[in-house]
Amino acid sequence: MKNRITVILLVLIATSCVSPKVYKELESKYATLKQENRSLKDENSELLKTKNKAANDLAELQAEYDEALKRRDQLESDYTVTKSKYDTLKASYEALDANSSSAIAANTQKNRELLAQLETKEEALATENARLEQLKKELESRSQRVADLESIIASKEAEMIALKDAISSALTDFEGKGLTIEQRNGKVYVSMENKLLFESGSWAVGTQGRKAVKQLGTVLGDNPEIAVLIEGHTDDAPYSPRGNISNNWDLSTKRATAIVTILQENGNIKADNLTAAGRGEFAPIAPNTTAEGKAKNRRIEVILTPKLDKITNLLNN
Template sequence: MVKRINIPMMLLSLIFVSACGVSKKTYLALETQYKDLGTLYQKGQVDLAESRARVKSLEDQLEQERKNNQNLREALAKLQGTLDNSISQNSQGNANISKLVDEINASNKYIQHLVNTKAKSDSLNVVLTNNLTRSLSREELKDVDVKVLKGVVYISLSDNMLYKSGSYEISEKAGETLSKIAKIIQDYKDYDVLIEGNTDSDPISKPNIRNNWDLSTLRASSVVQALQNTYAVDPKRLTAGGRGEYNPITNNSSPDGKARNRRTQIIITPKLDQFMELIDQAPESDTTEANAVGL
């Protein structure tokens, strides 16, 4: 908890004490204490602002996931409405209706399973993001952006922290940050990891690099190999890809915009085979019999 310090009152007290004829030693001690308290106050203000920013980011993520869950619930309600209308509007073809009811019930269970699976995935994503953010220092957070978009965790790393200037070789400065990210990846073994390189629009002028496609792909490959060789991440979980200058997050008209576009993203997603298993579980529909009962 940051205590508020009344700087004007402290200054007034110092002036009063000085006027009363205190010794120079006492005055200097009080002056030093005043400066220390001022520094502590400023640091407390910075820490408070950072904490509020993190809370706001997590609240935004939570609100987005609530909206996504609401959409799934609405789809479930719509499907249930179709079942109710089918039963009320059809008085014949009991056998067909019975089968249709079974299919709709199966669809309801499937949708509910999707809702539960997504809720579990969302919870894991929030925990993963929180764990990673807490492990990074204040200085590292200046070069690392962590967010969750549509159920996928994106870790964006600035190129000035990650690579040597104009190169695809990873700098010594990036080692500690990558080790923390690698630990998170190791803790969540049911997730695949895509490393995606991005550049600005300035053409590269290196004899061994043809263009920005090459540069972005080589940088992604460097991160993949560091995760595998230095931090023992299973290479079967890793994919390296480059998008060159064609996936900007802002325009390249200013140095700041170019710096933001020069980034490498570590994208953490549930494994593809888990999605395929969910698709295989989807109930088959019989459109012929559905037409037979007037739907």
């Protein structure tokens, strides 16, 4: 995203036919796109960090819970031993009751001491049981939170797989014509070479290209919560300024905007989900040393990203 938007600004700097007002507007758009790119990266990174932290916290809490169980068991054992001693001394007291007042007095004192110890251990055991119960509740809460995060992530992944399959099905007629579809990093990437969309040096979409874009738009219209970034790319051949085009940056931006314009014809696609960006020759996917490589680099990339509102809400709560 950063390279794409930098392209826009450098295009404007390089050209002399853009007015200060337009320059300011594009500079503002650059800042907005840059911020959105950072937000998406930060959201994705924060999500992974949060999941790892939640898992670590869960492990620590489990260890603390296990340690509390050991302490509770030890207190129960001490309680049992103390009670057994008390019962033994009580029996001795009853046997000696008729024979020795001094022995009775000694046993009575021991009984009182043992009773005091027994009460102390009972209180400690009750306190530890309460603490154990609190830890158990916290452990269950943390476990549920981790499960919820994993469930949402799995759901988003499944949604993107289904979206990729739907797009592949809708655009099957264009396979082998410069169109590729792949999923990586939780996003779906639709790449269309310029030979499918534009004539050389033009940003007007041809008949076949328009058909492909509109079929893609039909799928996007059924998925209104997907963010859509359209990037225009060129090879590294210098573009001789002519007409309304000043350089490769300008051409790539106009081509991306042309795709957005076609997608907007579908009323089910939210306009605020669409972003157009020109990256010129600065994001190649193949060497520009061969005709085949140059053809691959002259392309439109449609990058589809799921909304992360549910994950954000879960993390905030």
